[in-house]
Amino acid sequence: MSGRQSGRPTLEQVAARAGVGRGTVSRVINGSPRVSEQTRTAVARAVAELGYVPNQAARALAGSRTDAIALVIPEAEARLFAEPxxxxxxxxxxxxxxxxxxxxxxxxxxxxxxxxRFEQYLAAQRVDGVLLASVHGDDPLPDRIRELGLPVVMNGRRSEAEPVPYVDSDNIGAGRAAVAHLVGRGRSRIATVTGPPDMYVARARLGGYRAGLAEAGLAPDEELVSAGDFTEEGGRRAMRLLLDRSPDLDAVFAASDVMAAGARGALREAGRRVPEDVALVGVDDSPVARLMDPPLTSVRQPIEEMGRTMARMLLQHIAGGPEDAPKRVLPTELVVRGSC
Amino acid sequence: MSGRQSGRPTLEQVAARAGVGRGTVSRVINGSPRVSEQTRTAVARAVAELGYVPNQAARALAGSRTDAIALVIPEAEARLFAEPxxxxxxxxxxxxxxxxxxxxxxxxxxxxxxxxRFEQYLAAQRVDGVLLASVHGDDPLPDRIRELGLPVVMNGRRSEAEPVPYVDSDNIGAGRAAVAHLVGRGRSRIATVTGPPDMYVARARLGGYRAGLAEAGLAPDEELVSAGDFTEEGGRRAMRLLLDRSPDLDAVFAASDVMAAGARGALREAGRRVPEDVALVGVDDSPVARLMDPPLTSVRQPIEEMGRTMARMLLQHIAGGPEDAPKRVLPTELVVRGSC
DNA sequence: AACGGAGATGGGAGCGCTCCCACATTAGTT
DNA sequence: AACTAATGTGGGAGCGCTCCCATCTCCGTT
Known part of the structure; x- marks a missing residue:
């Protein structure tokens, strides 16, 4: 059986075969309830026999919806972030x-x-909605998309008061959990390597760190805070600085696993043992954490779940649904390993 | 009742504004040469003034091409492979x-x-061509897609004699380069941890390993070959087996970095030092390699370049171009680090 | 001066759907 | 028995483009 490749069946042909009108076939295809059971089965059989598949372009043109969603990832970030x-x-x-x-x-x-160019695509009405990953504080894209009248959901937010719908993980909770754990292990001179201060995610984790200290009754000390840039090298530099400023530190909360790996290198250079001399906690629970020596304790984010949630919110919005919450913050979870 | 695009301009409106016919505007948009310079600029101005962007669905319907390409990745593989x-x-x-x-x-x-479901999408003529990543030996998809009349290019091949166009890296060369390097470091009892034998990529790397031994005048020894499954745990198990069978081995070529990480763990358990007692080489040059202790020597594949080449080949094919070579094998490169 | 041809241009004819209105049927009501 | 809903159903009217053919110019030729 060889497929008549140029002759893909059309709605019209299905209708003819089933002995009904075009409209009826369309209704069956789209699951409209206003079709008798008998007709429905007849059409279904014709569809099956002909191997009919609706032409997407025609659908989009006539119905003005594409059944497609765009996911936008800034390339620069793709390299920066923990790869997975x-x-x-x-x-x-x-x-x-x-x-x-x-x-x-x-x-x-x-x-x-x-x-x-991407904005052009949006204007060409290729998609029904947009998912935006890792948006910068000054990124105009979210607002531009809204101007085009397209639904958007972002991963993370640009600031505390983000107007655009988003899904984020509980970065403050991440910092607090890390500090609480370190305190529980008897550490009291707890330093932190942060991300770039212009990113909300970095500020939030730092905020969590401070909250954690406060809850444990430990005094904050700005000498124990040093900014990295989410790269390994940045983590190394920040750690060197910390060791220099506060040789008595006994724990470090790094705002990402990759920076933790850099910090671990700096600690090794300085002859500090992990976890005996300095305990270490990262964020992301990436494969890197498992492979480090000792394996890194890390705060896990539910990344895949964030993706699912974003998609769900967007689809709901597109369907004109109840949009029950434009903002969602998912919990993080501490994964304890040998580094503290 | 979501985003109603109020008045997106149409071809017709652009034509009216420029004082020309529909056909002429279409010609300008599509860069046809049969338009006078004067008309061209007039149309270009009208387009700019109205902010006209051609509607993709209409284009696809009328012109039967979508300007979209599908990239298919089997989910199971996505977890298996070195993440990046x-x-x-x-x-x-x-x-x-x-x-x-x-x-x-x-x-x-x-x-x-x-x-x-994906095959349905293809039938719905949503894309002009398909890119297939990491296809299994018995995967029917490539042939099915060809039956649908769609151009395909695969990443990797299912067997030595792959009929479908593909882009692969030089896996045989990878094995040879690794062995040659180890021989150059004075090793002579060189073992290998392979991938699953039913994957061509695994067989090719093993073939390269054997070729490398032969070129160095070393006798092959099946005791020195053990199969993993491209996972860390698989690498660990295979390494244990090797140590058990051939305690005198002094080097290991692991067919992936992840398996090399597992092997490294097994070596540590057995009290063997890397690289002093046993030299280690992996494949992929993934971030894992850089973070291992000592950093892992690894054979780099030009992954991004493979992606570019695949896309280029596919586009050429779609354009009906000269399709200068349906198969392409890109070179690999040894990256030397501390593990040997 | 008449003619052929190349280059530009206009616009009809779809592409394969969804929308929606008109037209049956059939059932339910007085 | 006449009348009003529902409930199904058919098919015209586009959606915004590309294709392609008929036209119209404007030359160079004979």
Whole structure:
């Protein structure tokens, strides 16, 4: 059996075969309730016999919806973040979209020029909505998309008071949990390597760290805070600085596993043992954490779940649903390993 | 009743504004040469003034091409492979597609059911071509897609004699380079941890290992070959077996970094030092390699470049171009670090 | 001066759907 | 028995483009 490739069946042909009108077939295809059971089965059989699949372009043109969603990832970030982050996110989004029979359009944006091209795509009405990953504090894209009248959901937020719908993880809780754990292990000179202060996620984790100290009755000490940039090298530098300023520190909360790896290198250079001399906690629970020596205690984010949630929120919004909450913060979880 | 695009301008409106016919505007938009310079600028101005962007659905329907490409990744593999692999691949594909102004449709396939659904999408003529990542030896998808009349390019191949166009890295060369390097360091009892024998990539790397031994005048010894499954735990088990069978081995070529990490663990358990007692080489040059202690010597694959090449080949094929070579094998490169 | 042809241009004819209105039927009501 | 809902159903009217053919110019030729 060879497929008549040029002759893909059309709605019209299905209708003829089933002995009904075009409208009726359309109703069956789209699951309208206003069709008799008998007709429905007749049409279903014709569809099966002809191997009919609705033409997406025609559908989009006539119905003005594409059944596709764009996921935008800034290329610069893709390199920065713990690598598996985006794959996990994609996995979650993809799973949720597949269930809803939607397509995923992935866009890596690597330059201003490409950002503009992307806006053109949006204007060309290729997608029904947009998912935005790791948006910067000054990124105009979310607002631009809204101006185009397209639904958006972001991963993370640009500031405390983010107007655009988002899904974030509990970064404050992450910092608090890390500090609480270190305190529980008897540490009291707890330092932190933060992310770049212009990123909300970095500020939030730092805020959690401070809250954790306060809850434990420990006095905050700005000497124990040093900024990295979410890279390994940045973590190393920040750690050197901390050791220099506060040789008596006995624990470090690094705002990412990758920075923790850098910090671990600096500690080794300085002859400090982990965890005997200095306990270490990271964030992300990435594969890197498991492979470190000793394995790194880390705060896990539910990345895949964030992806799913984002997709779900967006689809709900598109469907004009109740949009029960434009903002969602998912819990994080401490994974204890040998580093403290 | 969501985002009603109020008045997106149409071709017709642009034509009216420029004082020309529909056909002429279409010609300008599509860069046809049969338009006078004067008319061209007039139309270009009208387009700019109205902020016109062609409607993609209408284009696809009328012109029967979508300007979109699907990239298919089997979900099971996504977890298995060194994590950054697929992100790098996506990056390459995305970069190339962006240059050609094509869209990337990403599909993670996680079940038989989803595979079938994907075939439906293809039949719905949503894409102009398909890119297939990490195809199994018995995967029917490549042939099914060809039956649908869609161009395909795969990443890797299912066997030595792969009929479908593909881009692969030089896995045989990878094995040879690793062995040659180890021999150059004075090792002579060189073992290998392979991938699952039913995967071509595993067999190719093993073949390269054997070729490398032969070129160095070393006798092959089946006791020195043990199969893993590309997981860390698999690497650990295979290494234990090797140590058990051949305690005198002085080097190991692991067919992936992740397995090398497992092997490293087994070596540590057995009290063997790396590189003093046993030298270690992996494949992938993943971040894991850099973070290991000591850092792992590894054979780098040009993953992003593979992605670009795949996309380029596919686009060429779609354009009906000269399709200069349906198969492409890109070179690998040894990255020397402390593990040997 | 008449003619052929190349280059530009306009616009009809779809592409395969969804929307929606008109038109049956059939059932329910007085 | 006449009348009003529901409930199903058919098919016209587009959606915004690309294709392609008929036209119209404007030359160079004979």
């Amino acid at each position: 982050y985006f794959l996990d996110l994609i996995r979650g989004v993809s799973a949720e979209l597949a269930e809803a029979d939607k397509q995923l359009l992935l866009t890596l944006v690597r330059s201003e020029q490409e950002r503009q | 692999y697929f992100l790098d691949l996506i990056r390459g594909v995305s970069a190339e597609l962006a240059e050609a102004d094509k869209q990337l449709l990403l599909t993670l396939v996680r079940s038989e059911q989803e595979r079938q």
